[in-house]
Amino acid sequence: MAGMFIGEHTFKVDGKGRVSIPADFRNELTEGDPQAAATGRPRMVIVYGHESQKQLIVHTFEGFRALAEEIRGLPRGSKRRIIMERMILNLAKPIELDNDGRFVLPQMMRDKIGLDGTAYFAGMGETFEIWKPETHEAEQASFAEDWLAEMGPNANPLSLLDEAGDL
Template identity: 70%
Template sequence: MAGMFIGEHTFKVDGKGRVSIPADFRRELEEGDPQAAETGRPRMVIVYGHDAQKQLQVYTYNDYRALAAEIASLPRGSDKRKIMQSLILNKARPTEVDADGRLVLPQALRDKIGLEGMAYFGGMGETFEIWKPEVFEAKNASVASALIAEQGEDFDPLSLLNDA
């Protein structure tokens, strides 16, 4: 696994579903696709997952191939493999950055997460996520409230590393 997607960005989505990809995310996508240097248009894979999933998860081309290989290494017919095939391999869409550094999100994917007007990009390390900004804010506030309620107001997120 290669990339390191970090930070958060919000960009306008036009009527055709085109949205700029943050420049630092584009660089990671380029590093994660061996053909990008040649084509100038890095490939990526968008996983839209199960019906309740409210975000799109974006992998570099190489990272998605590595994930697919991990899934293929699970025992054939196992429940884990079937679930991963159904929600990761089947519910995915390969695409590429356009010549202007944008991602074109098909209407079906925009509809799935209720995306219109603006898109929130959140770096998640190996991947990045695309959310409707209001949905992300509500989810983030809910998670933060739960952690503070459980851990206290002086909660340090780095303390979670000690639990690993």
């Protein structure tokens, strides 16, 4: 499995929906796809999710395969498995980068998150997210406000490591 996606990037989306992947993210995608060494074009899986999801969640190919195996490990017919199959596996699309490190973001996905000319890439560790920049900014501000109200103005996010599982 690949290392991690960190940081933030903003890239233009052209009229055909082509967008470049940040170089450091591209390296992680290459590490997370065993076929990339042979083809030079890593694959990734984009989960566009249910109606209320405001961002696209991007997994390395192997990371998504591992997630699918975890879902497959749930009891067949269980509510948890059905939810995850319908909200993750069913609402996902594998995509391959071109030789220039770009991909075409399908119109349906662009429409879903309201993406017009610019895409915001947010590193989330094992995955990264693609947002409309204004939506991400509003969501991030709301999240930070809620968190600071709960934890106090001098809150340190690293303190949450000591509370694993408490949230």
